[in-house]
Amino acid sequence: MRRLRIAVLGLLAVCALGSALAASASAFVPLIFRTRIGPLPIPTGLTEVIEIWIFGTAKSGGGSVNCSGGSMAGTLESNGAAKDKAVFDEVAFDGTGIGDACESSMGPATVTASNLPWPNEFTNKKALKIKGTKKVAFTVTYIGAEGEPKCTYEAGTVKGTFTAGAAGHPEPVTITTNQTFKRNKKLSAKSCASEGQLEATASATSGGETVEAEL
Numbered sequence: 608m609r610r611l612r613i614a615v616l617g618l619l620a621v622c623a624l625g626s627a628l629a630a631s632a633s634a635f636v637p638l639i640f641r642t643r644i645g646p647l648p649i650p651t652g653l654t655e656v657i658e659i660w661i662f663g664t665a666k667s668g669g670g671s672v673n674c675s676g677g678s679m680a681g682t683l684e685s686n687g688a689a690k691d692k693a694v695f696d697e698v699a700f701d702g703t704g705i706g707d708a709c710e711s712s713m714g715p716a717t718v719t720a721s722n723l724p725w726p727n728e729f730t731n732k733k734a735l736k737i738k739g740t741k742k743v744a745f746t747v748t749y750i751g752a753e754g755e756p757k758c759t760y761e762a763g764t765v766k767g768t769f770t771a772g773a774a775g776h777p778e779p780v781t782i783t784t785n786q787t788f789k790r791n792k793k794l795s796a797k798s799c800a801s802e803g804q805l806e807a808t809a810s811a812t813s814g815g816e817t818v819e820a821e822l
Contacts, residue, residue: 637687638731641777642816649686651813653693655679655782659808660700660709660718662747662760662788669800670712672747676701679809681724689731696724700745714751721746721759729769731822735782737765744791758799760788765805771820780811780818 640647647653657677664670681695698720702709709716722739729735737743742761749756765786772778784807790799811818 635689636731636822638689638691638729638771639687639774639777639821640683640691640729640780640811640813641819641821642813643819644816647683647686647813647818650682650684653681653683653695653818654812655695655809656812657700657807657809659806661806662718662803663806664800664803666802666804669803672709672711672716672718674700674702674709674718676707677718679725681727683813691729693727693729694724695727698723698725708750711747711749711751713749715749717748717750719746719748720744722761729820733768733771733822735767735769735784737767737784738763745788746794754796756796756798757794758796759791759794760803761791762786762788767807769820771822774821777819777821780820782809782811783807 655678657674657679660674660677662672677700679695680697681693683691683693685692700709700718701707704710704715709718721744722741725737725739725743727735727737742763743765744759744761746757746759765784767782767784769780769782770778771780784805786805787802788805789802
């Protein structure tokens with residue numbers, strides 16, 4: 608009787624372990640980036656095309672900067688995982704002003720990214736995290752203002768979301784970010800606002816093809 612009880616308990620333990628492993632396996636949802644041609648190989652070039660980039664500092668006594676275009680270029684380093692990774696080492700911001708300058712409440716301005724490269728993490732929860740080599744940072748230079756003051760803003764992590772369709776029904780990737788940045792006092796003019804809110808939207812391409820995502 609004792610042997611039978613031990614055998615039954617052992618069988619129950621094996622079944623429980625099997626159920627746990629099955630549940631763990633079923634919980635894994637791969638995030639797949641692709642184009643109309645098929646899933647993106649690894650590594651592969653990836654470009655985020657900036658469609659909207661507005662940095663507002665009205666809450667801290669400033670104005671706003673509007674860059675109507677630009678891009679982030681880098682490499683997709685993993686694909687088909689629960690967390691896919693990319694690294695961007697080239698970032699450019701453009702506007703409609705003279706020399707492609709961005710527009711601001713203080714006249715034309717240029718925006719320059721720093722602390723590159725910027726590692727990106729895309730998760731199967733449609734969440735995005737961007738980190739800089741130290742912090743994600745950019746500098747606004749107000750080229751239309753006297754003395755061309757510079758304002759540098761930083762964030763430890765930039766968080767956002769992106770679109771993805773269900774498995775077998777991929778959707779074009781659209782990335783949306785709404786993030787607070789703080790002024791770096793050492794690198795900024797005294798007239799710079801203490802913080803600002805970045806609102807940005809971007810699409811993605813690879814090899815000239817629209818990048819889609821599915822889960």
